[in-house]
Amino acid sequence: MSCTFCRILRGEIQAYVILEDEISIAFLDHRPLFPGHCLLVPRDHYETLMDLPPDMVGPLFQNARLLAQAMEVGLGAEGSFVAINNRVSQSVPHLHIHVVPRRKGDGLRGFFWPRHRYASETEMMEVAGKLRQAIACLRQEV
Numbered sequence: 001m002s003c004t005f006c007r008i009l010r011g012e013i014q015a016y017v018i019l020e021d022e023i024s025i026a027f028l029d030h031r032p033l034f035p036g037h038c039l040l041v042p043r044d045h046y047e048t049l050m051d052l053p054p055d056m057v058g059p060l061f062q063n064a065r066l067l068a069q070a071m072e073v074g075l076g077a078e079g080s081f082v083a084i085n086n087r088v089s090q091s092v093p094h095l096h097i098h099v100v101p102r103r104k105g106d107g108l109r110g111f112f113w114p115r116h117r118y119a120s121e122t123e124m125m126e127v128a129g130k131l132r133q134a135i136a137c138l139r140q141e142v
Helices: 005-009 054-075 123-141
Strands: 017-020 024-028 038-042 079-083 097-102
Touching: 005 038, 017 038, 017 054, 024 054, 024 079, 024 123, 054 079, 054 123
Parallel strands: none
Antiparallel strands: 017 024, 024 038, 038 097, 079 097
């Protein structure tokens, strides 16, 4: 496989590993938003969060939580930003969680993209209805 993260997991590409266990590995991002920005990836290749087996969600996010705590304790961060891209803006097609140390006044303003208001409350209600319907259908599939 030519996946960059799988190559890191196999030791073919150097990475500054911060945490590793039987299900995941975390390493420093080579293009960090701030020093300490880590990527947490599952050892098995899953492209998106939806591909991750349900029994791995908890353990993976426990490691994300541990990394977020380490940013505060080890780096003196005031908080953290934890994010996942699924397909869009996913530079490597291997599920990865960004865990970024944050400080007040660090220059990041909420999300990294412009926000858009709903045109009306009717539009908001329509979108909410579509999402509720999708959730009901997806719950039936399980």
